[in-house]
Structures are given as C-alpha cells and as structure tokens.
C-alpha cells in the first residue's frame with residue numbers, strides 16, 4: 047500500500063499523528079507540501095516567518111529522507127487550487143490514501159472540506175487527525191451546551207478531562223520501502239525575497255533544535271516562570287512559540303516533558319510548571335474560540351457591540367507606533383524588539399496592543415495585521431485572541447475601562463530600565479529614575495521623540511468611545 051502525507055503547519059516527525067498513521071499502515075509513504083506565496087501574503091504571514099518555514103521544511107525533508115519518504119513541494123496560487131494539485135499528484139503516482147493533520151481558520155477548514163470531497167469522489171481515502179491541540183476542537187461545552195467563551199471554566203474542564211493516555215506519543219519510525227520518486231526541495235523555486243531585519247540566529251532551524259530548546263527550558267528556567275515571566279529583560283519564557291506556530295514541536299510533547307518535571311501533576315506542585323502549562327491551555331482556548339465562533343476568523347469582534355466603536359485613524363501616530371517612536375520608552379522598546387527579533391515579550395504585547403487600541407483608539411484589526419506581518423510566531427488564533435483581549439472586544443477580555451498605563455507598566459516591570467536601554471539606543475545612558483518618562487531636556491539632547499499623546503486625555507476618550515458604542 048502507498049500513501050501520501052500532506053504537510054501543512056506540522057513540520058515535524060515527533061508526535062505527528064498523520065505521518066505516524068501513514069507509516070504504520072503503508073509500505074511506501076510520500077510527503078507533499080503546497081507552497082503558495084499568494085496565500086501566505088493573503089494571510090499576512092511575516093516575511094521572517096516564511097523564511098523560517100522554508101528552512102524548517104528543508105530540515106524536515108532531510109529527516110524524511112532517512113526514512114525513504116520523498117518530500118515533493120508544489121507551487122499553487124492559493125487554497126482554491128489545492129484540491130486539483132493534490133488530486134493530480136495522487137493520480138500521477140497511483141496513490142489511494144492521504145493523511146493530514148487539521149488546521150484552524152475558516153479558509154483552511156473550507157479548503158479541507160473541498161479537498162476531502164473531491165478526493166472522496168475520486169475513490170481516495172482521506173484520514174484526518176488533530177495535532178495542534180490535545181482535545182478535538184469543540185469537545186467542551188458549558189452546562190447549557192454552549193462552547194466556552196471564558197478561560198477559567200474552560201481550563202477547569204480541560205484539567206478534569208485530562209488523561210495521561212492523551213500523551214501517548216512515543217513512536218519509532220522504521221524506514222519505508224525505497225521509491226523511484228526523489229524530493230524536489232533543493233530545486234524548488236520558492237521565489238522568496240527577504241525584506242525583514244530579524245536576527246535569525248535567535249531561531250535555530252529544525253525539530254532537533256526545538257526539542258533542545260524545550261529541554262534547556264525545562265532544565266531550570268521553568269521553575270522560575272511564575273515569577274520571571276512578567277519581566278521582559280529576563281529571558282524567562284521558553285520562546286517556543288515560533289516552533290509551535292509552524293508545528294515544528296507539538297504541544298503534547300511540551301506538556302508531557304513539563305509534566306515529567308512535576309510528578310505528572312497538572313494543577314499542583316511546582317508553580318512554574320503549572321503556570322507554563324496554563325499558557326499552553328490559553329493557546330488551546332483561543333483555537334477553540336476560532337473553531338466555535340468562526341466570525342472572529344473573519345475580522346469580526348467577539349463582542350458585537352464593539353462594532354459600533356468609532357475608531358480614530360492618524361497616519362502619523364500609526365507610523366510612530368509601528369516604528370517605535372511614540373515617545374513612550376517601554377512601548378518603543380517593545381516595538382523595536384519586534385522588528386529586531388520577530389518576537390515580543392507577552393507582557394509587552396498586551397501593553398502595546400492596549401496603547402494602540404485604547405490610548406490611540408485605533409482599530410484592533412490594524413494592529414492585529416501588523417503583528418501577523420512581523421511576528422515569526424504569528425498564530426492566527428492566539429494573535430486574534432490577544433488583540434481582542436487587549437482591545438476589550440473579545441472573549442474573556444479586559445474590561446474596557448481597565449487601561450494599562452505604559453509609564454506604570456514600565457516602572458513595575460522594567461524597574462531599572464534595562465529593557466528600554468537594550469532596545470532604545472537613544473536612552474542607553476539615562477538613569478533609571480528618568481528613563482521611564484524622560485524630561486523634555488533629555489528628549490531633546492538624546493534626539494528621542496516627545497510623546498504622541500496625552501495619557502489622561504486619551505484614556506478618557508477611549509472610555510467615552512466604548513460607552514457610546516455600548517449605549
């Protein structure tokens with residue numbers, strides 16, 4: 047028996063249920079990846095993320111090669127061509143079985159339904175798996191039979207239903223029969239034009255590197271996570287998000303290895319471990335939200351009333367925010383971190399998103415898109431969830447009158463100003479008393495911009511706009 051595995055955002059061997067099933071059942075296995083520059087652009091995938099994806103695809107090809115599984119990369123103009131492309135390759139190679147892991151997002155789901163229909167009509171068997179989250183999306187319902195829209199009760203159900211058998215992921219691959227087909231990845235024209243300035247040495251390529259990163263993180267840092275996770279200058283979080291977003295590592299592997307450090311306890315024992323697993327459950331929560339409330343995947347807010355908010359639009363403010371020149375040092379340091387690293391610390395994501403949607407009163411969708419276009423870990427559901435939380439338009443969102451003050455956040459979470467100094471070169475010699483809100487004289491001497499807005503006034507303006515939309 048011959049089979050085809052369709053790789054999408056699951057660029058790994060470890061805990062890859064589609065690959066595992068194909069390898070268990072078939073003597074000959076082929077892999078395929080559909081590359082569409084158009085589609086990636088349409089979904090605002092960051093240039094650095096595309097580069098990272100291509101490099102990881104090459105790394106995956108080498109691992110598959112050791113098992114005699116050739117990987118064929120096919121180009122396409124977009125999701126609408128995928129069904130035809132898959133059918134063609136299966137017909138050409140006389141393959142009658144295909145395996146893939148499910149993706150989230152309405153476009154992806156519609157594409158998969160179309161592919162499955164066309165293949166089934168052509169007598170091809172399709173086998174679909176859940177590889178991105180522990181429980182299939184939509185598993186948990188409230189007492190009224192509705193999907194959860196608040197994190198804490200969702201997490202409670204998640205923990206109640208957790209069973210260690212869910213993490214039965216160990217599997218030894220045995221090389222398959224050799225095929226006449228060879229991988230084409232080294233000749234494939236990705237037509238990738240680099241236009242980012244991210245330091246890619248921060249993101250070593252490949253599944254082995256991802257597993258090593260997990261291992262290193264779990265060795266020590268995880269035990270301090272509950273305390274260290276809020277201070278951006280501390281390297282206290284795992285930075286595994288880029289690998290999780292492309293499926294280079296699996297959430298099950300992360301949870302299993304973390305549990306081993308905590309006597310397999312999910313909600314007691316080491317606080318750092320339980321807190322870290324909590325964050326992985328947030329990731330699952332947002333994927334469930336996207337699945338159960340497809341409107342959030344179509345640019346609509348979860349809280350419908352917020353559609354009526356009269357967002358402002360100021361080209362100058364937008365430019366200052368994007369380039370890290372708002373005159374608020376912590377905001378600027380965060381935006382420059384994003385540009386240099388393709389990544390931003392979680393607390394700062396909340397701070398800059400709240401500043402954007404509340405103080406600047408700009409539409410959260412603009413910020414969401416800018417993040418997707420720049421994050422190496424861009425993940426549609428987590429990004430959408432994070433933006434909707436910060437702008438108080440989403441599930442379980444921050445109440446609209448709760449607006450982080452970026453100066454207070456700066457003093458609380460970057461007390462010595464070390465994070466600001468690292469990213470805002472103009473302020474590197476300013477002492478910790480002045481650095482959070484430098485005087486006009488310092489700003490002028492250091493050529494650092496004045497503030498683009500007044501915090502008090504802009505806060506009241508935001509509350510008025512939300513009140514008006516609500517009533």
Ligand SMILES: Cc1cc2nc3c(=O)[nH]c(=O)nc-3n(C[C@H](O)[C@H](O)[C@H](O)COP(=O)(O)OP(=O)(O)OC[C@H]3O[C@@H](n4cnc5c(N)ncnc54)[C@H](O)[C@@H]3O)c2cc1C
Nearest residue numbers: 283284285286287325326329392395424425428429432433
């Ligand atoms: C406005 C905004 C936008 C965001 N956009 C994204 C995004 O595009 N992609 C993305 O992966 N995360 C996003 N997040 C969530 C979070 O900021 C990142 O997952 C986290 O900073 C990644 O760093 P880490 O891997 O070191 O996380 P760790 O603290 O080590 O956490 C481990 C893993 O848990 C998951 N996780 C952690 N925090 C969250 C969270 N709040 N929501 C959902 N999952 C979480 C991530 O997969 C992360 O890799 C966003 C948050 C906000 C507020």
